[in-house]
Structures are given as C-alpha cells and as structure tokens.
Amino acid sequence: MTYLLEGKxxxxxxxxxxxxxxxxxxxNFYLNKGEVLGVVGESGSxxxxxxxxxxxxxxxxxxxxxxxxxxxxxxxxxxxxxxxQMIFQDAKSSFDPRMIMERSIxxxxxxxxxxxxxxxxxxxxxxxxxxxxxxxxxxxxxxCQRMSIARAFYSDAEIFLCDEMTSALDVSSQARVLELxxxxxxxxxxxxxxxxxxxxxxxxxxxxxxVMKDGICVEQGTTTDVIRNPxxxxxxxxxxxxxxxxx
Amino acid sequence: xRKKKRAKTKIIIVSVLVVLLLLSTVLAGVIAPHDPSEPxxxxxxxxxxxxxxxxxxxxxxxxxxxxxxxGRTTIAATFLLVLIxxxxxxxxxxxxxxxxxxxxxxxxxxxxxxxxxxxxxxxIAVAGILNGGxxxxxxxxxxTMWVSFARLARSHTFTLKNEAYIQAAxxxxxxxxYIILRHIFPNLLAPVLTQALTTIGTTMIGLSGLSFLGLxxxxxxxxxxxxxxxxxxxxxxxxxxxxxxxxxxxxxxxLFNYLGDAVMDYREI
Numbered sequence: 001m002t003y004l005l006e007g008k009x010x011x012x013x014x015x016x017x018x019x020x021x022x023x024x025x026x027x028n029f030y031l032n033k034g035e036v037l038g039v040v041g042e043s044g045s046x047x048x049x050x051x052x053x054x055x056x057x058x059x060x061x062x063x064x065x066x067x068x069x070x071x072x073x074x075x076x077x078x079x080x081x082x083x084x085q086m087i088f089q090d091a092k093s094s095f096d097p098r099m100i101m102e103r104s105i106x107x108x109x110x111x112x113x114x115x116x117x118x119x120x121x122x123x124x125x126x127x128x129x130x131x132x133x134x135x136x137x138x139x140x141x142x143x144c145q146r147m148s149i150a151r152a153f154y155s156d157a158e159i160f161l162c163d164e165m166t167s168a169l170d171v172s173s174q175a176r177v178l179e180l181x182x183x184x185x186x187x188x189x190x191x192x193x194x195x196x197x198x199x200x201x202x203x204x205x206x207x208x209x210x211v212m213k214d215g216i217c218v219e220q221g222t223t224t225d226v227i228r229n230p231x232x233x234x235x236x237x238x239x240x241x242x243x244x245x246x247x
Numbered sequence: 248x249r250k251k252k253r254a255k256t257k258i259i260i261v262s263v264l265v266v267l268l269l270l271s272t273v274l275a276g277v278i279a280p281h282d283p284s285e286p287x288x289x290x291x292x293x294x295x296x297x298x299x300x301x302x303x304x305x306x307x308x309x310x311x312x313x314x315x316x317x318g319r320t321t322i323a324a325t326f327l328l329v330l331i332x333x334x335x336x337x338x339x340x341x342x343x344x345x346x347x348x349x350x351x352x353x354x355x356x357x358x359x360x361x362x363x364x365x366x367x368x369x370x371i372a373v374a375g376i377l378n379g380g381x382x383x384x385x386x387x388x389x390x391t392m393w394v395s396f397a398r399l400a401r402s403h404t405f406t407l408k409n410e411a412y413i414q415a416a417x418x419x420x421x422x423x424x425y426i427i428l429r430h431i432f433p434n435l436l437a438p439v440l441t442q443a444l445t446t447i448g449t450t451m452i453g454l455s456g457l458s459f460l461g462l463x464x465x466x467x468x469x470x471x472x473x474x475x476x477x478x479x480x481x482x483x484x485x486x487x488x489x490x491x492x493x494x495x496x497x498x499x500x501x502l503f504n505y506l507g508d509a510v511m512d513y514r515e516i
Contacts, residue, residue: 057414081418094411098433104412108419155419 002069004191005031005054005084005159010063012049012215022215023049027063029210029220031159034188036181038206038223039195040238046215047195051161054193056080067159082110085157089164091144095136101147102132108155121150125180142173146180153189160192166201174201181205200242203227211235254513261506268499272318281309283316284467292485302487304478310491317469317492320381322499325451328385328392333443335389336396341427341435343397344404355401358394366391370453374462381470384463388453392446399442403435437514445507448500455496471496 012024287307301310343351370387377383457463458472471492478488
C-alpha cells in the first residue's frame with residue numbers, strides 16, 4: 001500500500017563530546033491523505049527531531065522516507081518544500097518583520113504571484129483581508145498562526161508539519177486555531193503531522209496518535225484505541241496527567 | 248512613547264545641523280569669499296576681520312575659505328571611506344555568517360590579527376609604504392575599517408539565519424542569494440548603518456591625523472588636518488590659522504558622533 005508520507009526504521013543519534021543522545025530509534029510511521037497524525041511525548045522525546053527529519057532539516061543516521069511511494073531520504077528543505085510545509089511554534093517569528101503579510105504569503109509560492117488566491121485563503125482561515133497589509137508585529141499570535149496556515153495552503157504543499165503550533169497561543173486563540181484545523185480536516189483539505197506535548201489537544205484533532213519517549217515510538221494507533229485502551233505505561237501516565245490538568 | 252518622541256526630535260535637530268554643515272561645504276564655491284589656494288603677500292597672517300572672518304594663514308590665504316573647501320575634501324573622503332568599508336565589511340560579514348566553514352574561520356582570524364594592532368599604527372605604516380596622498384590614506388585606514396562592519400554583520404547574520412522566517416523562505420525554494428538580499432540584508436541594515444554613522448567621527452580623526460603627519464592630502468589642496476599641521480608652525484603669532492580647521496574638525500566629529508548616538512538610542516527604545 002502506498003501512503004502519502006511514510007518513514008521506515010528512522011534512526012538519529014546526537015553526539016556531543018562524550019555524551020550520546022538517541023533522538024530517534026527505529027521509528028516507523030505513515031500518513032494517509034486527509035489524515036492527521038498526532039505525535040505526543042514529553043520534551044526530549046524526539047518528536048521535534050522526527051519532524052525535522054521528515055522535513056529534511058536534519059540528516060538521518062539510518063532509515064528511509066517516502067512521499068507517495070517515492071523515496072526522498074536525504075533531500076533538503078528546498079526540495080521537500082515542494083510537497084510539505086512547516087507550521088512553526090512561534091508563528092510571529094516565521095514571518096519577516098519587515099514584510100507585510102500579503103508579500104510573505106506570496107513568497108511561499110513557487111509559481112506566479114496570485115494576490116486573489118491569497119485573499120481567498122485568508123478568508124478560508126477566518127481572517128479579514130485588511131490584515132494582509134499589516135506587518136507581523138501588528139497581528140496577534142493567533143492571527144499570525146492562521147496566516148501561517150494560509151501560507152502553507154498557498155504553497156500548494158500536500159502535507160503540513162505542525163510543530164507545537166498552538167503551544168505559544170492563549171487559550172481562546174488556541175481554541176480558534178483548533179476549530180479551524182478541525183474544519184479543514186472535515187473538508188478533507190488537511191493532511192498533517194501534528195506534534196504536541198498535549199495529548200488532550202492531539203486527541204481532539206488527530207485520526208491516529210503516535211506516543212514517543214526517549215526517541216522510541218512506544219505506542220501507535222487510532223486516537224480512539226490509544227485514548228480508550230492505552231497499552232504502554234507511559235501513555236497511561238500522559239493520559240492521567242492530561243486528566244488531572246483538565247480537573 | 249515619550250522617550251521615543253524625544254529621541255526622534257534629537258535625531259531631527261542633529262540631522263538639520265549635519266545637513267547645514269554638508270551644505271556649507273557643497274556650496275563652498277558660492278559662500279567662500281576668497282580663492283582658497285591663492286597666496287597673497289599683502290595679507291599674510293591677518294587677524295580675523297570683516298573681510299577675512301577667520302583670518303589668513305602664513306601665505307596670506309583666507310582661512311575661512313580654506314576651511315569651507317577643506318570640508319569638501321575631508322567630508323567627501325570620510326564618507327567614501329566609510330561607504331566602501333561598510334559595503335566590503337557587510338558583504339564579507341554576511342557571507343561568513345551565512346555559510347560559515349573554512350572561509351569564515353580564515354577571514355575572522357585575519358580580522359582578529361588586524362584588531363590586535365592599534366588602527367592608527369597600521370594606517371601610518373601602510374600610508375608610509377604608499378607614499379601618502381589622499382588615496383593612500385584612505386587605503387591605509389580602510390585596511391582595518393571593514394573589520395568592525397564584518398564582525399557586526401556576521402553576528403547578526405548568525406542570529407537571523409536561524410529565524411523561522413528564513414527557514415520558511417528555504418521551504419519556499421528561495422535561493423541563498425534571494426534570502427540574503429530580501430531577508431538578511433534588510434534586517435541587519437539598521438544596526439550596521441548605525442555603526443557606520445558612529446564610525447564617521449573616528450574616520451575623520453584618522454584621515455585628518457594622517458594629513459597632519461604629512462601622509463594624507465598633498466598641499467596646496469585645503470584639508471583640515473594638513474591645515475592644522477601647517478598652522479602649527481606659527482601658532483604663537485597667528486593662532487587663528489589653527490583655530491578654524493581645528494574647530495571645524497571638532498564640530499563635525501561631535502555632530503556625527505551625536506547623530507550616531509541619537510540613532511542608536513532611538514533604536515534601543
């Protein structure tokens with residue numbers, strides 16, 4: 001079976017002087033079209049390393065990456081950017097502070113500039129067109145994050161890699177961005193790998209969940225299975241702490 | 248907000264004074280009452296009067312006219328030198344910061360070596376080898392001047408290249424040249440330009456210093472440093488001949504330093 005995105009036996013180790021850190025150890029995953037895969041785990045579990053490896057931002061020690069069945073292992077972000085886009089944690093800093101939003105969004109496209117399409121996408125993410133003429137400093141964190149979603153769509157990339165994209169937002173902005181992503185998913189427009197330390201948030205959006213600890217994927221399955229019937233002790237701990245936080 | 252407004256007012260006031268100063272040198276041909284290079288046997292070492300507002304020198308030349316024309320040489324040479332050093336240093340700094348590697352290490356070690364010696368010592372040595380002249384003096388000072396711009400541009404590039412918006416541009420398939428030109432250079436321009444403004448004063452001191460030592464401009468071309476050096480010989484009998492160019496040098500340096508500081512203050516608020 002051909003998946004939209006697939007990773008096989010991904011391994012990455014960071015060596016610094018005498019210290020060796022295993023960031024990814026034999027990690028396997030897949031993503032279907034129109035699906036959102038959640039990657040959860042504590043800080044240092046390897047989830048951001050996994051995202052960077054998928055994006056081509058760091059070189060793997062071992063393993064293969066596939067897009068629509070074609071191997072792209074070793075490709076750099078300039079090439080991987082044709083089919084995937086990063087949505088960063090700090091949306092504000094992902095826009096050039098000197099550029100207005102319209103120009104920044106149009107810059108993400110590889111073809112001819114299309115201001116009309118930018119306006120359509122900004123409406124799609126629930127923002128007013130006039131915000132396109134503003135610089136990032138004049139927008140809130142939530143507005144910037146919606147703009148970055150619009151930018152990802154403008155780039156025509158099929159896969160979005162979301163790195164803790166709501167963690168820098170306040171609760172109400174977080175809810176609005178989550179609602180937007182849920183709507184996009186319902187419309188079948190969203191295929192994404194969604195990295196977060198918040199298992200509750202991931203369970204609201206993702207079709208499948210991958211739990212990571214110390215560079216190892218300890219559990220992977222559908223959201224319902226992982227939430228209702230966790231198999232690994234670490235997943236249970238994550239769920240318990242999420243429940244405690246909700247109380 | 249109030250602080251920012253006050254800083255802005257300071258910049259405007261100093262800028263107006265700088266523009267007036269520059270205009271006075273640009274319009275020297277209109278303002279100057281006498282030919283700055285024409286000696287006159289009947290007006291030797293005249294004290295300031297209505298006809299010669301700053302007196303005359305040892306060859307009977309109008310000090311006021313020479314100060315105005317001298318400003319052209321001093322200010323133009325300073326601006327040109329700062330501009331070239333700014334351009335060369337910024338390009339080197341951006342390339343070193345963006346690509347890193349062996350060339351970065353090599354150029355930064357060269358910079359360290361150049362910074363290990365006092366700038367004026369190297370400048371005097373190089374100007375001496377080049378037999379003086381304004382071009383020689385500019386090369387002599389320029390050899391070390393690019394370093395400060397390069398180091399500043401390099402450190403800013405290091406920070407900028409890891410910004411998420413640069414990564415976003417990479418994902419959009421933009422070339423290194425595009426990223427440097429559209430994202431890195433505009434975002435580091437402000438601090439490097441501020442550095443250029445604060446360098447104008449020290450460059451002027453350097454150029455005037457070399458001229459004072461006979462390693463700069465060749466007489467009879469009026470230049471503030473060489474005018475001070477000439478008038479030094481008869482300072483006790485005609486002190487006004489040294490006062491004019493000295494005051495012009497001091498005022499210009501203070502104005503440009505003040506402008507640089509004001510811009511820096513404004514940016515920091």
